[in-house]
Amino acid sequence: MRRSTSRRRVRSGRLQLHSGVSLTSLMDILTCLLFFVLKSFVAGGEVTAPPPGLALPRSSAERPMTTSLVVAIDRGSILVGSERIASVQDAEASPELLIAPLATRLEAARAQMENIRRLQGSDSTGTRMVTIQGDENIEFRVLQKVMYTLNQSGFQDIALAVIKGS
């Protein structure tokens, strides 16, 4: 009786040893997952992702986002790329439509873009697109000032970033 139970233990011990998760299959799963995640990262990743804490408005717009200079307006600050340029409170309080620090930064960005275009040998008077990523709760006066500043800085093509759906 004792012998038979010890044999069973040995057998079950061996079985456990062989029935562990196969590393090859696991690697296959992880590789698939990695490619999937990488693809979604490339398709809608760093360039298009709004800064944390910024909730884009919802819309039924269908046009996909293209890579361009991004001006983000969250509840506290105005950012160009990931660089904080001005505060929303200052922009709201200012009686002028032009946001001076933003205009300075945009001028620099435009000069840089024109330099790149010149080095590439393409037409320097091409369209300059800016994507505005505004929080759904910002007030129109802030958006108006940002758009006015963009216009004055030579960026006339605007894309308002939104989240698809209701």
Added chain:
Amino acid sequence: MNVFIVLIPMLLMSAVFIEIRVIEMSLPDVAPAAEPPPAEALDLVIRILPDAWVVEGRGVAAQVIAIPPPAGRTSATDATSHPLTQALARIVEEHAGTRDVRIAADPTTRYQAIVTTMDLARAAGLTDVGLESTEQAQ
């Protein structure tokens, strides 16, 4: 193996699973033309008030459409049956070829309300949308 275990959560955290779309618009030239729009132009304006939209235009009777609660929310499926879209679609039918509309918003109007109004105007076939403040319009 360890690299995979580190890479996957890192990429998952940075990946964006929401679909971002854009509404494209062109701003007017810095030095706008001094001449006013032609007299026969419809000059359609949607004013966003706290509780209603007001649709105005040359030769069009002003219409007041209440903003249904919850304000500022709509979807593509119900956009065509929305009262504002229907009112705008009727105007577009009567004045064929109309594509331009101006949205006049109060300085304190929320961005979501403006985007919703733009969606409804686009659903009615008004694709060239301009924004203006009611402060400068009055």
